[in-house]
Amino acid sequence: MYYLGSRILFKGLEGSDVEELQKKLKKLGYDIIVSGYFGDKTEKAVINFQQNNELKPDGRVGSKTIEIINIKL
Template sequence: MNLGDRVLYKGCQGADVEQLQKLLAKLGYDIIISEYFGDRTEKAVIKFQNDNELKPDGRVSGITLLKIKLKS
């Protein structure tokens, strides 16, 4: 799957999760690139959402994904 094909959240795994993790790492978030959306990825997503005045729900879709892509 490609990043953006589905909503990503804790427990998801696949190449799209790895793409997300690489973008978050590029933005300076403390993350492990593993293709698995675990606790560390969720914390990084929530921190990104808080840093960018988004709803901090730990889910990656829509506006959260768009802002991650625009900033990376």
């Protein structure tokens, strides 16, 4: 069982932390399916979020991206 922030998230991973990330992105208005799998749509949403918030748009969700997501909620 992973919690959001316990590991860097990127395309291909799955778990409860990915699901939590997807729920947060959905709340922020991103078109995303909450499945617990980090696929193409999740990666696209993460990159869009990063671009919109002056973060490095690499599609990887580390502590800085999570921090900004939580601030925006």
